Amino acid sequence: AAKVTIGTVSPALGAMIGLGVGIDYSLLVVRRYLQNRSEGMEHEPGVAHAIGTAGKASLFAGCCVAMALAGLALAGIPYVRTLGLSAGLFVAVMVVAALTLLPAILGFAGPRIQAHHKNIETSEEAGGIWYRFAHLVGRHAVICLVSALVLLAILASPILDLKLGFADDGNAPTSLTQRRAYDLISPGLGDGAKGPLPVARSRPPPTAASG
Secondary structure, rough: OOOOOOHHHHHHHHHHHHHHHHHHHHHHHHHHHHHHHHHOOOHHHHHHHHHHHHHHHHHHHHHHHHHHHHHHHHHHHHHHHHHHHHHHHHHHHHHHHHHHHHHHHHHHHHHHHHHHHOOOOOOOOOOOOOHHHHHHHHHHHHHHHHHHHHHHHHHHHHHHHHHOOOOOOOOOOOHHHHHHHHHHHHHHHHOOOOOOOOEEEEEOOOOOOOO
């Protein structure tokens, strides 16, 4: 921020996205550590194995998210570019924290976390609709994958008619007066009356007084 101009929304947006992915990746690593401990692995090897498996997955996922956010720079809008790049930087910081700070915390807090952990797979409380649903998906992975892709394709089908642009009074409900006025402009004033009116002017050369 000291070297590059960024929008005021960028820190808040980046913080929200960063917190989301940071919590997600951290829970993934901690869950893997607890699973390793439940399977009889010692404390330090359990932390190392969790970072080597769940940490590697978090690194890959974080890189994908950061690159996707950085792809907003392709929009060609400086404000949107700074939003994407700043949010991608937050994600990168969270990935680094999940791979460095979190293992250090597990190093001294892991045994205390594990002491209160209950393995749901061996617990008498195992069950419930989501427990059964997860095992159903695992047994029929291919069918669920194809079904999910078909459902996503149906939900994403409106993108074929997507028209990009900024909202104006033409997007308002027809019950509002500004929408009715918007609809009357073209018949009354002719085509193009509702379009933007670009105005260009040449700036005077800078002087010592104006900087």
